[in-house]
Amino acid sequence: MSLPESMSRIVVAGTKAHMDEAIEVLYGAEAVHLIDHTVDADEGFSIGSPREFSSKASERLLKVRSMEKELGINKHTKTPSLPVEKVKSRILSNSVESVEDEVMRVLDRRNDLNQRIAALNTKKNNLEILQMLPLDLQLYGGYESIAVIVGTVAEDPSEALIKAMDVEFFVATMKKGPTAVAVFMRNRDRDKTVSTLSAFGFSEIQVPAGSTGSPAEALKATETEIANAEAGLAKVEEELAAIKERHQAFLRASDEDLSITVEKGEVPLRIATSEYSFVIDAWVPTKMVEQVKEKLEKDSEGRMYVEFQETRGRKDAETEAVEKRFKTAPTRMKNGRYSTGYEYATKLVDVPKYQEIDPTILIAIFLPMFFGFMVGDVGYAIPFIILGAYGLKVAKGRDWRIIARVLFFGGIWSFLFGLLFYGECLGMHFTGTYSPTGITWEHIFGMEEGALGAFSAVLPDFIHYEGGHIVSHVGVGKLVEIPLLLKLSVYIGVVHLMIGYICSFINLNMRHGFKHAFMEQGGWILAFVGLVMFCYALANALIGGNMGDLTTVYMVPFAVGIVLLAAGCGINIKSHGGMSIMELPGIVGNILSYTRLAAIGMSKAGMALAFNYIAFIMIYDSMGGVLGLILGFAVFLIGHLMIFFLAILSAGLHSLRLQYVELMAKFFVGGGKEYAPLKVTRKKTHYEPLNTENKTKAEV
Amino acid sequence: MALEGDVGSGLIAIGAGIAVGLAGLGSGMAEKDIGAAAVGAITEDASLFGKAMIYMVLPETIVIFGLVIAILAIFVM
Numbered sequence: 001m002s003l004p005e006s007m008s009r010i011v012v013a014g015t016k017a018h019m020d021e022a023i024e025v026l027y028g029a030e031a032v033h034l035i036d037h038t039v040d041a042d043e044g045f046s047i048g049s050p051r052e053f054s055s056k057a058s059e060r061l062l063k064v065r066s067m068e069k070e071l072g073i074n075k076h077t078k079t080p081s082l083p084v085e086k087v088k089s090r091i092l093s094n095s096v097e098s099v100e101d102e103v104m105r106v107l108d109r110r111n112d113l114n115q116r117i118a119a120l121n122t123k124k125n126n127l128e129i130l131q132m133l134p135l136d137l138q139l140y141g142g143y144e145s146i147a148v149i150v151g152t153v154a155e156d157p158s159e160a161l162i163k164a165m166d167v168e169f170f171v172a173t174m175k176k177g178p179t180a181v182a183v184f185m186r187n188r189d190r191d192k193t194v195s196t197l198s199a200f201g202f203s204e205i206q207v208p209a210g211s212t213g214s215p216a217e218a219l220k221a222t223e224t225e226i227a228n229a230e231a232g233l234a235k236v237e238e239e240l241a242a243i244k245e246r247h248q249a250f251l252r253a254s255d256e257d258l259s260i261t262v263e264k265g266e267v268p269l270r271i272a273t274s275e276y277s278f279v280i281d282a283w284v285p286t287k288m289v290e291q292v293k294e295k296l297e298k299d300s301e302g303r304m305y306v307e308f309q310e311t312r313g314r315k316d317a318e319t320e321a322v323e324k325r326f327k328t329a330p331t332r333m334k335n336g337r338y339s340t341g342y343e344y345a346t347k348l349v350d351v352p353k354y355q356e357i358d359p360t361i362l363i364a365i366f367l368p369m370f371f372g373f374m375v376g377d378v379g380y381a382i383p384f385i386i387l388g389a390y391g392l393k394v395a396k397g398r399d400w401r402i403i404a405r406v407l408f409f410g411g412i413w414s415f416l417f418g419l420l421f422y423g424e425c426l427g428m429h430f431t432g433t434y435s436p437t438g439i440t441w442e443h444i445f446g447m448e449e450g451a452l453g454a455f456s457a458v459l460p461d462f463i464h465y466e467g468g469h470i471v472s473h474v475g476v477g478k479l480v481e482i483p484l485l486l487k488l489s490v491y492i493g494v495v496h497l498m499i500g501y502i503c504s505f506i507n508l509n510m511r512h513g514f515k516h517a518f519m520e521q522g523g524w525i526l527a528f529v530g531l532v533m534f535c536y537a538l539a540n541a542l543i544g545g546n547m548g549d550l551t552t553v554y555m556v557p558f559a560v561g562i563v564l565l566a567a568g569c570g571i572n573i574k575s576h577g578g579m580s581i582m583e584l585p586g587i588v589g590n591i592l593s594y595t596r597l598a599a600i601g602m603s604k605a606g607m608a609l610a611f612n613y614i615a616f617i618m619i620y621d622s623m624g625g626v627l628g629l630i631l632g633f634a635v636f637l638i639g640h641l642m643i644f645f646l647a648i649l650s651a652g653l654h655s656l657r658l659q660y661v662e663l664m665a666k667f668f669v670g671g672g673k674e675y676a677p678l679k680v681t682r683k684k685t686h687y688e689p690l691n692t693e694n695k696t697k698a699e700v
Numbered sequence: 701m702a703l704e705g706d707v708g709s710g711l712i713a714i715g716a717g718i719a720v721g722l723a724g725l726g727s728g729m730a731e732k733d734i735g736a737a738a739v740g741a742i743t744e745d746a747s748l749f750g751k752a753m754i755y756m757v758l759p760e761t762i763v764i765f766g767l768v769i770a771i772l773a774i775f776v777m
Binding site: 348483593596 | 749751754757758764767768
C-alpha cells in the first residue's frame with residue numbers, strides 16, 4: 001500500500017536568447033514535468049511561440065509520414081537503428097526532399113497508369129456491347145441529318161420504336177447480360193427516341209471516337225493495350241518496392257528524429273515568456289529536487305535560475321490553497337521491483353490520484369494468490385509457470401506481459417496450493433484411499449497404498465468421514481470438502497474487504513483528518529465487522545444446526561455483532577443519511593462474492609473428475625489393451641488441455657474481478673494525471689558511442 | 701449425497717438446479733446489455749477496458765448467490 005511519489009514544484013527562469021539550450025537541458029534532466037502556462041496566469045507574461053526550426057521540421061515530418069503511408073512503412077516494419085548525426089546531416093542536406101521527389105515521380109506514374117487502365121476497361125466494356133451489333137465502328141458517326149444512339153436496355157424495345165416514329169434500329173439479345181440497341185433517326189427525333197427508350201431501362205454508351213473496322217478487332221487491340229499498361233504497372237510497383245527497401249531505414253529514423261525536434265520546438269507553447277526571458281513551472285520528484293537543480297544550473301552554464309517552490313502534501317486543504325493550474329500534482333507510481341509489473345492492471349481502471357493509496361501492491365499480492373487458490377493443482381501449475389516464464393522472456397507488449405506475469409506467479413501459487421493444500425495433480429490426489437474416482441497417483445504408478453506416506457504428512461489434517469472410514473492427510477478434496485472451502489473463501493473475502501475499508505480510511509484520514517475519516521468511513525468499518533460477527537453466529541446456528549449453542553458460545557459474537565452493527569448504522573445515518581441502511585445487504589453480497597474462489601476450484605475439479613473417469617474407467621478399464629491405452633490417453637490429454645485453457649480465462653478474470661470490483665471499489669477513486677517528464681526515447685536512431693558526451697549539444 | 705430413492709432428496713436436487721439455473725439466466729440477461737455497451741465503448745476508446753470490465757462483471761455475483769443456495773441446499777438440508 002504505497003502512496004505515489006512525493007512531488008515538488010520548481011520554477012525555472014532564463015533568458016530567451018538561450019531558449020534552445022534551455023530546452024535541451026530540460027530534456028537532459030529527464031525529470032521535469034512541465035506545468036502548462038495558461039493565458040493571463042501572470043501579468044507581463046504570455047505563452048511562447050514555437051522555435052523557428054520547428055516549422056521546417058514539421059513540414060518535413062509531414063512529408064516523411066505521407067511517404068511512409070504511400071510506401072506501406074509502419075511501426076511493424078523492421079528497420080535498423082541509424083546514428084543520429086548521420087540522420088540529422090542527411091535531413092539538413094535536403095535528403096527528405098530528394099527522396100520525396102523520387103517517390104512522387106514513381107507514384108505519379110502509378111496514378112497515370114491506374115487511370116489509363118480504368119479508361120481502357122470502360123472502352124473494353126463498351127466494345128463488348130458493340131460487338132453484339134452487326135455494324136462496323138465507322139458507321140456509327142459522320143452523318144449530317146441523322147443521329148445515332150447506342151446503349152443497353154433491359155427488355156426488347158422493337159415494337160415501341162416501330163410504333164413511335166420512323167427510325168432504323170438494330171437490336172441484339174444475348175442469353176446472358178444486357179440487350180444491345182443501336183437506333184438511327186432524324187436529328188429532330190432524338191429526344192423523343194431517348195424518352196421512348198428510357199421506359200425500357202436504357203443506358204447510353206459511347207462509341208470510341210475515330211475507330212474503324214469491326215468492334216471485335218478493336219476489342220482485341222484494346223485488350224493488348226490493357227495488358228501492356230498492366231505490365232507497366234507491375235514494373236512501377238517493383239520500382240516502389242525497391243525505393244521502399246532503399247529508404248525505409250532513413251524514413252523511419254528521420255520520422256523519429258523529426259518528431260523529437262518538433263516536440264522540442266513546441267515546448268515554448270507550454271511555458272511563459274516575456275520580451276527577453278522565459279519562466280517555466282514544473283513538477284519534480286521531491287527526492288530529486290536538489291539533483292535536478294544542480295544539473296540544470298550546471299548544464300546551462302549558469303544561464304538558468306532554478307527556485308524551489310513547495311513540496312505538495314496529501315491534504316485537500318493544501319490543494320485548495322494554490323492557483324488552479326498548480327492543483328493537480330502528477331502521479332508517479334512507486335512500487336517495488338516485483339509489483340511494478342502490475343501497474344498496468346491499476347491503470348486499466350485509472351491512474352491513482354496523487355492523494356490516494358496506489359492499489360498496485362495489493363493487486364500484485366492477491367491477484368496471483370487468488371488465481372493459485374482457484375487452480376490449485378500441480379498438474380496445471382507447472383505448464384502455467386513455464387508458459388508465464390516464456391511469456392515474460394519474449395513478450396514486449398504491456399498486455400501480454402501482465403498476462404504472462406499473472407500466469408507465472410499464479411502458477412507458483414497454484415503449485416504451492418496444489419502440493420501442500422489440495423494434494424492434487426490433474427484432478428487426482430497423490431495419496432490416500434479416498435478419491436472420487438478411486439484413482440490416485442499411487443495407483444497409477446502401481447505403488448502400495450500409502451507409499452507416499454512421508455509426503456502425505458505435510459498435507460493438512462482434515463478428518464473426513466467416508467463410508468465409515470476416517471480419511472485424513474490426503475489433501476483437501478475440492479469436490480469433497482466443499483463446506484470447508486466455502487468457509488475459507490468467505491474468510492479470505494472478509495480479510496480482503498477489510499483491507500479495502502482500511503485503505504479507504506487511510507485515504508480519508510490523509511486528506512481530511514481523523515474526524516472526517518471516522519464519520520465518513522468508520523461507520524462502514526464498524527457495520528462491516530458487526531455484520532461479519534452477526535452473520536457468523538447466525539450461519540452457525542441456522543446452517544450448522546448448532547441451534548442449542550446459540551445460548552452459549554455463539555451468543556458473544558452475536559451480541560457484539562449486533563452492537564457494532566447498530567453503532568455503525570448510527571454513524572452512517574448521521575453522515576450519509578437513512579438510505580445508507582439500504583447498502584448493508586451489499587456488504588453481504590460482497591462477502592458472498594468471494595465464494596467464487598471455491599466455486600471455480602470446484603468446477604475445475606468437476607471437469608477433471610469427468611475426464612479422468614472417462615479416460616481411466618470408461619475407456620481404459622473396459623477396453624484394455626493398446627487401443628484402450630491410446631484412446632484413454634487421448635481423452636485424458638485433450639480434456640486436461642481444455643481445463644488448462646479455461647483456467648486462464650475463468651480463474652484469471654475472476655481473480656482480477658475480485659480486485660477491481662470488491663477491493664478497489666472500496667477506496668480507489670482514480671483520475672490522477674500521470675507523471676510525464678520531458679525526455680527523449682530513441683528506438684530507430686542512436687548516438688555513436690564516441691560522441692555520447694556531446695549528446696546534448698548535438699541535439700540542436 | 702444421499703439421493704437414492706427418496707422424494708425429498710430429489711426435490712432438493714431440483715431446487716438446487718433451479719437456484720443455479722435461474723440465477724445464471726438472470727445474470728446472463730443483465731450482462732448481455734452491459735456487454736454490448738462495453739464492447740461498443742472499448743471500440744471507441746481502448747483505455748476504457750478496465751472500467752468496462754468492472755461494469756461487465758457486476759451482475760456475475762447474482763449467479764454466485766444461486767450457487768451458494770444450491771450448495772447449501774445439497775449439503776446442509
